[in-house]
Amino acid sequence: MERKFSLQCPMPETDFEVVTLGHGSGGRLTNLLLDKGIFSIFKADELQKREDGAIITLKGPTAFTTDSFVITPIFFPGSNIGELAVNGTINDLAMCGAVPRYLSLSLIIEEGMKITDLWEILAAVKISTENAGVEIVTGDTKVVEKGKGDQIFINTTGIGELLPKANLTNSRINVGDRVILSDQMATHGISIMTVREGLSFETDIHSDTRPLHEMTIDMIDQFGEEIKLLRDPTRGGVATVLNEIAVQRKLGIELDEEKLPVEQQVKAACELLGLDPLYVANEGIFIAIVSEKYADKIVARLQTMKFGKNASVIGTIKEDHSGKVYVRSGYGGKRVVGMLSGEQLPRIC
């Protein structure tokens, strides 16, 4: 396990090596874990007060979203569950058209977890919130017996301020609108699968976990109403999100096979593992449904940004094939891409 986060900030010094049930019972040991440990990493004023909750002040309409992260393994190529839990909720706020502001952090720890693993994960939480400009203001820590959890589960719940220009709703999607993908797909899911299958030594595929709000805020600021919908294709991948949209709007979505962007190593791993990249989970990309007229301008602008270099139009909203997503191949053939059925990649986020 790479200690890349805990090297970047001072770590607590504690005289215990693993988390015990007593650390969750609410008494002296809980105070020790919090005061000497968790609170020494996070320094938000609201958190330090140790009241039952935080008091925050918000302007106007507010986005509110929650996610529990149960990914396995908790350390994976390029990152860990702590950074994932921060970026995942930031991205859900971004997809609502909001500026992420505040997060809560709730930990369910399995008895026996190594304390250095916990600090590394909390360091990742701290550094990724700082980088993204959001604040952890309230939290909770529980401990369950060995065999009743799996090292650590993390819930983050986020609050953000809605951008005045945001008008994101699938009811505004029309025939002719374009489907933009902000970057190459399937990277996160494949990075996890290569570890699980013991292939990580053969590849160098890192999870794409990263915050997307700077890009979405810029897009909405620049193009306002031309952006109809934003979604991040996490569990179930691009195909599942597009199927949901097609069903809800009773329209068809045509994808252009040659334009579906997958990094070469990821594509090779998908072939090896027998996975269709359209169904593989992502953490650091988004789908935007935008007006036909502005699609190319939006893509051009995304390509100037840090996480948008490979942005492209991958498809079009159609009147035919209502409720379905289909891929048109280079030879003119069509295949319908249904909703993911059953379990492809459990515990991918």
Added chain:
Amino acid sequence: MERKFSLQCPMPETDFEVVTLGHGSGGRLTNLLLDKGIFSIFKADELQKREDGAIITLKGPTAFTTDSFVITPIFFPGSNIGELAVNGTINDLAMCGAVPRYLSLSLIIEEGMKITDLWEILAAVKISTENAGVEIVTGDTKVVEKGKGDQIFINTTGIGELLPKANLTNSRINVGDRVILSDQMATHGISIMTVREGLSFETDIHSDTRPLHEMTIDMIDQFGEEIKLLRDPTRGGVATVLNEIAVQRKLGIELDEEKLPVEQQVKAACELLGLDPLYVANEGIFIAIVSEKYADKIVARLQTMKFGKNASVIGTIKEDHSGKVYVRSGYGGKRVVGMLSGEQLPRIC
């Protein structure tokens, strides 16, 4: 397991009996669990939109709090983890001096959980949110493998509007202030312990889980600044909360042994199990630190309310014994009541 909640609202009809890993993978089965199951129980407009988050509008300063519930067993005398998860977060908002408004609901389900158990728990969530006047507006569902969880863990994160008259902070606590307890203590913890120890057939002790916000809103409305601090003594019990206050404020807290309210059956069970009721977890009571002058008026008003019939002054803030809590007995003796050390009652909430 008592089906008292699912009898009160229409339950989903699904053709599967247990939750499987596929229900958490983000594909067709997840949609089935959500559309035919969870969304058919909850009907909040924001939730039905199935976007990445909800858009809400709030007025003024806002309280924000999170809690993950890992109680075992998930069904216990009088209630289940679903009602506990709603009331627990409502009460944390109430202790901040806020009017609870919105909750998020995030489920971590263990593979193999009986679907009828899940529906009963979600029915409890639905009914208790309706009774308390709060709304579930956003959620998340994850499934982990058998042996990596314990049936169900629930995170609720709450948002409430701060009451303009609330001025709750331990820095306002002074020598002479009174400690009020809103009802008898140790009931929740003992109800769980009697089940775990197989004593439930001998007693009729039900958990005291219930929402406290109506009482706290009324108190703040009536007595404003006279209320210095509100805390709910959950994990670690009354002694732990009072110790935290004594340490933070560098003052002593004297409790009057004869006034510590414990229901007769609960007291008997505590003796049988060798537990001190001051350390046993509660879910439906609160501690208020109030000015000496208004203490009796506040108690009198609480006693007129549904969950405050046994409200009483149990102690006084003192200059001596700085940082300590002590009990004065009927014979004039004193014993210091320290912070709970180690694990008394793991997974009590």
